[in-house]
Amino acid sequence: MSGQHPAIGRAEIIAVGTEMLGGGRTDTNSVFLTRHLEELGIEVQAKSVVADDFQLLERIVAEALARTELVLVTGGLGPTDDDVTRAAVAAALGRPLDEDEAIVAAIRTRFVRRGYEMPSINRRQGMVIGGAVVLPNAVGTAPGQWVEVDCKVIVLLPGPPRELEPMFLQEVKPRLETRVAGEQIVRRTVRLIGRTESHAEERLRPLYAAWRAQVPPVTATILAGRGQIELHLASRSIDPAVARRALAGATADVEQAFGRDVCSTDGRALEEVVGDLLREKSLRIAIAESCTAGMIAARLTAVPGSSAYVEGGVVAYSNQAKVALLGVPLSVIEEHGAVSEPVAVAMAEGARAVLGAGVGVGVTGIAGPGGGSEGKPVGTVVVAVAGPGPDVVARTFLFPGTRQHVRVFSTTAALDMVRRSIQFPA
């Protein structure tokens, strides 16, 4: 609850960077920030992307601050000439911009620790707007700034998400928590795999109606991508426990409707669910990949601590690699073709045997754009899972879309088959 200040209820986000105007890069920070602001009950009413232009940014910042109670400005805090955020915001507020010796010293130390001298242009990153609270950057050189302006707040955050996200969570969110009115938005994500978006939507529609009618209501947004469906549930209440109970009820409804197609109800990604299952059963996994070429191994090992259950893998892109590294008999490839259930099974069993793992997974397919035929068009992908135990399952998929799309869908399908093999053994 706010003490001396009126509560902050609305916000705008300004991303600074000419490169985000063309389409080559998009502003992903605003999605992260919006989600967290909503959790605090702060509504984002507008967001914008502005070129690296001092006068334009000065004007846009002043206008946004006149319209709303909280302005978050992301990016443009680098050391170079086209990083104009600090100076433009100072000008918009009519405040001085002064070098802070302590910040410059900290930046210099960062360089020295890596064996470099600090380039003189990095001094610019030590410039602080009059009256600002400096927000330390645990990951990069540019600190953030929190500036109180009458009853409003403007916050400067670095552009790289890996710097912005921890700074927002550690420095900005706790300060905002003391400045909001009280109703909290609580969210929960349920992941489904094995349904199309349309089929999921049909089955969800009666649930939506029931959720909207209850108190507090639960709202749902469905998002499909990468071969899976995410259902984002949200509820709001002054007492977050009440909102959480409403979400638990809605989650139970989804589990009832979708059964084994529910991958997680607590936000865990598929690769985390598979990792947790492997760890629980003290199993290790070996991966043999052709068309996905390392993407399954990379996704499993993106989870910290995955060395506890990932033994290793083989990227068997050529037939020669399938024979030499996985012991797939050349006769099986010649008889059935490289993209076939017998080859996928031999790859899964070969990986498991060669690496001495409890579970083996094999993936072979035609990602395109070339390589398709009438019988096996582009998008044909075969997944086999060997283990745990003596069981082997294989399944042939036909995925639509581009090369990258087929590869991503194949990765999701393979990890989901591993999940089901462990969670629901035959």
Added chain:
Amino acid sequence: MSGQHPAIGRAEIIAVGTEMLGGGRTDTNSVFLTRHLEELGIEVQAKSVVADDFQLLERIVAEALARTELVLVTGGLGPTDDDVTRAAVAAALGRPLDEDEAIVAAIRTRFVRRGYEMPSINRRQGMVIGGAVVLPNAVGTAPGQWVEVDCKVIVLLPGPPRELEPMFLQEVKPRLETRVAGEQIVRRTVRLIGRTESHAEERLRPLYAAWRAQVPPVTATILAGRGQIELHLASRSIDPAVARRALAGATADVEQAFGRDVCSTDGRALEEVVGDLLREKSLRIAIAESCTAGMIAARLTAVPGSSAYVEGGVVAYSNQAKVALLGVPLSVIEEHGAVSEPVAVAMAEGARAVLGAGVGVGVTGIAGPGGGSEGKPVGTVVVAVAGPGPDVVARTFLFPGTRQHVRVFSTTAALDMVRRSIQFPA
């Protein structure tokens, strides 16, 4: 060329729709519009997404029109209560909003032709701002509007891309062509690897000054990420060949200044450059990955046609996998540790030998968050490249940041070492 009007050189885009603020949906229209405006020589200086809020939109439209010469407003032209664009723009301009009987009749005909009666709410789509030119919608019900305001222009376009795109191309672009100065913007991207952003910037600064001073000037934006630097160059001229020549000169300056650190000057990604080099030399590559665990193979094979030069790879996550699949002697691991130059070299040579390839690359490192020690902290990564020919090079890096960050930087560093080994053999 403009006749009675001064030329339009700058624009802003406003997308209307609360649903685009959350992150579930993104504004893709602005990417389409920006590309076409740039072709006309019109620079997009800012773009924003605004909630379905009458008063807020009225204010934001008025402010944008005061800042720039052309404002494109997309979305919010539907028939429902939360479609506020027509009324908000009329209010911002202080003009009336009147029903146009001909538009309503055309909308009614669309419904009747499909066997429906027109819902009364659709009359709203026939409301026209005073003085506007109505832009017919070949695909949907909502017409667009072109409004002249003193020497400026504001255009209302429907939100669905399949309605917006033909309307822009058929109705808006031809009108804009008569209002621009005639200059085209031409762009070129140069990629650098092996420098920090600050160091690159210091060396580029004198070039920036020279480029700005020449005719036509060349502008540059620097972007760092994933362990590489992108330099986006742009120039504008009535004759695009002149702008392209200016960019060629600037590109030559960069090549002179950065030598072997220039990865590409034609926009190709690192993995494409490596692929093209392998193809040119008729070489095939084998990849042995520990901490990157498939990311190098996945990135190389993201390029269509990469089966011509990618033989395969091994994800040797455990020591057991390094020994069994790559023939790394256990004694070398025990003596030097799994993260060491001798092990990386043995991995690169092992992958090359086992897979019968011309080039082998080996990567081993500590991605974190666990596993670091005083001598080998988190972020320590060793890359070795064996070949082409008898040469073997190895290098130890120390990367900052999260697990994912270390893995991505390692992937870039490894591919760049392959590039240099082929491009500049010892």
